[in-house]
Amino acid sequence: MFRRLLPAAVAACVLAILPILVSRHLPLLDAPAHESRLVALRDILVLGRGSPFYDFTGFFLPNIAFDIVGIGLVGPFGPETAGQIFFGLTLLLTVTGVWVLNRISIGRWSMTPLASTLFLYNLISILGFFSYAFGLALAPWALAGWKLLEGRHPAARASFSALACVILLFCHVFDFGIYAVAMGGFVVTDVIARRLTLSGAVLAIASLAPALALFGMMPHADGLHAAFQNGILQAKLFGLLKSMTCGSMTGDAAFMAGALLFATLLIVASRRGLAPGFALGLAGLAALYVVLPEKLATGSYVDERMPIAFALFLLAGLDIRLSKSRVSIALLCLIAAMAMAKQTAIAVLWRSFDPVIDNMSAALAALPAGAVILQAECEPASGDVLAIYEERQPSLTHVAAMAAFQDSRFIPATWAIAGQHTVRVSDGFQDYYELQNSFGSSTCSATGYRSELARIETLAAGRAATNGAAPPTYFLLIRPDAHDPLQDRAALLASGPAFALYRVK
Numbered sequence: 001m002f003r004r005l006l007p008a009a010v011a012a013c014v015l016a017i018l019p020i021l022v023s024r025h026l027p028l029l030d031a032p033a034h035e036s037r038l039v040a041l042r043d044i045l046v047l048g049r050g051s052p053f054y055d056f057t058g059f060f061l062p063n064i065a066f067d068i069v070g071i072g073l074v075g076p077f078g079p080e081t082a083g084q085i086f087f088g089l090t091l092l093l094t095v096t097g098v099w100v101l102n103r104i105s106i107g108r109w110s111m112t113p114l115a116s117t118l119f120l121y122n123l124i125s126i127l128g129f130f131s132y133a134f135g136l137a138l139a140p141w142a143l144a145g146w147k148l149l150e151g152r153h154p155a156a157r158a159s160f161s162a163l164a165c166v167i168l169l170f171c172h173v174f175d176f177g178i179y180a181v182a183m184g185g186f187v188v189t190d191v192i193a194r195r196l197t198l199s200g201a202v203l204a205i206a207s208l209a210p211a212l213a214l215f216g217m218m219p220h221a222d223g224l225h226a227a228f229q230n231g232i233l234q235a236k237l238f239g240l241l242k243s244m245t246c247g248s249m250t251g252d253a254a255f256m257a258g259a260l261l262f263a264t265l266l267i268v269a270s271r272r273g274l275a276p277g278f279a280l281g282l283a284g285l286a287a288l289y290v291v292l293p294e295k296l297a298t299g300s301y302v303d304e305r306m307p308i309a310f311a312l313f314l315l316a317g318l319d320i321r322l323s324k325s326r327v328s329i330a331l332l333c334l335i336a337a338m339a340m341a342k343q344t345a346i347a348v349l350w351r352s353f354d355p356v357i358d359n360m361s362a363a364l365a366a367l368p369a370g371a372v373i374l375q376a377e378c379e380p381a382s383g384d385v386l387a388i389y390e391e392r393q394p395s396l397t398h399v400a401a402m403a404a405f406q407d408s409r410f411i412p413a414t415w416a417i418a419g420q421h422t423v424r425v426s427d428g429f430q431d432y433y434e435l436q437n438s439f440g441s442s443t444c445s446a447t448g449y450r451s452e453l454a455r456i457e458t459l460a461a462g463r464a465a466t467n468g469a470a471p472p473t474y475f476l477l478i479r480p481d482a483h484d485p486l487q488d489r490a491a492l493l494a495s496g497p498a499f500a501l502y503r504v505k
Helices: 002-022 031-046 065-077 079-106 112-119 130-148 154-171 173-192 198-206 209-217 232-243 249-268 278-291 303-317 326-365 385-390 399-404 427-438 446-467
Strands: 054-056 271-274 318-321 372-377 423-425 473-478 491-496 499-503
Touching (some): 002 079, 002 112, 079 130, 079 303, 112 318, 112 326, 154 173, 173 198, 173 278, 232 278, 249 326, 278 303, 303 318, 326 399, 326 491, 372 399
Parallel strands (some): 372 473
Antiparallel strands (some): 491 499
16 A cells, blocks of 8 residues: 555655755745845854854744754755745645554554645644744654554653653744643553553643643743734634635635535445544644734744644544545545646745746845844725735845855844844844834835934944944835835845835935
């Protein structure tokens, strides 16, 4: 059976990384910011020459998978290729992990979990949440290891689980939580079915303790305040749909068609069910989606991380036997065609973004070493369905970070949050960082641009008066409504369909 399904698995893996293979850039929201951080880490930790803009704060954080793996890739491949390799590896680990967990859970190889290809490109992936996505890819492998050790000494099984929990915690705390919920479902089911003794269950639960203790000792970002949306039912339903988007209308249409065809396939299957233990885990993940807020501390899209985890865990647990009818074969072919259509649509869309990103990054790369680049972005109207696509076509919020790929220019909009990232802005540039963070999340009017420019000019003048000189300072407008909204206030250096770059006087 494995040899018969291997070509389908290889095809699913090729489709998974197709958009990465055909495009020059990863047009994922946070990707350039994460990639530029690798350069600072390399300069500080590997080359020992330090960074002019950042200080290293340590790896003792629940969000470091990309930093750890990426620092080994950035030297030989460069920051952007390191991001592409890491994201491609994440996708491949996801597809194969779901497939292997399903094999161990139902006792045979099945084509069903390969439908995970339909779910790989989603809101969380296009946001560029690298470390979380990598941990989510490792979670099925960790659960497969747990199930493989069934029948072994409970202490050995608990030791494996404790190690898996720690690794997943350092990927992202939510990855640890997802594993804990899923593993808890297996444990309770096994105790009820008397496949696991009470002492074995206690050891299994105790395996969570080392990761919990480590998390308790880790620094946390800005407390634990949470923000819930008004109209919780509507917000959750809309969030469920939004969590599945890949940023392409055509791709999302193919996904919806593929998901409906897959549901139809389950109906016509000769046998369908869930492997033991999966029902409780799925119920736990669904409950997390309902109770989690959209924002928690400095995190956003908190609840919308759960639906994809639910879908992947469901696919890993499905025990399906398909009838050898023409209908089943036709449905399988159509599902494969929808997966191919989705991935092709994303690949074509991403490739169309290359000239836009090239144009913007080339303008920024021409700026002198030591430059400081602040920015303002005009975001589409909030709550508009079309806005979900418009602001991701392409995502430009962190493209300026590509100018920092040599760690020779400072981009204050790049993430450096205490308790969340491995670097902090050095004291000499903290004022620029704080000023950037004080700007509104969206600026679209000429009045707004002028107000923010005035604050930049005031800061630059103050630094010049104090230090005798200020670093060359620039103001990047992303998707400005007007062609040249600062024409009488600053010198326009470069512009394109989606940006305008000014030198601050």
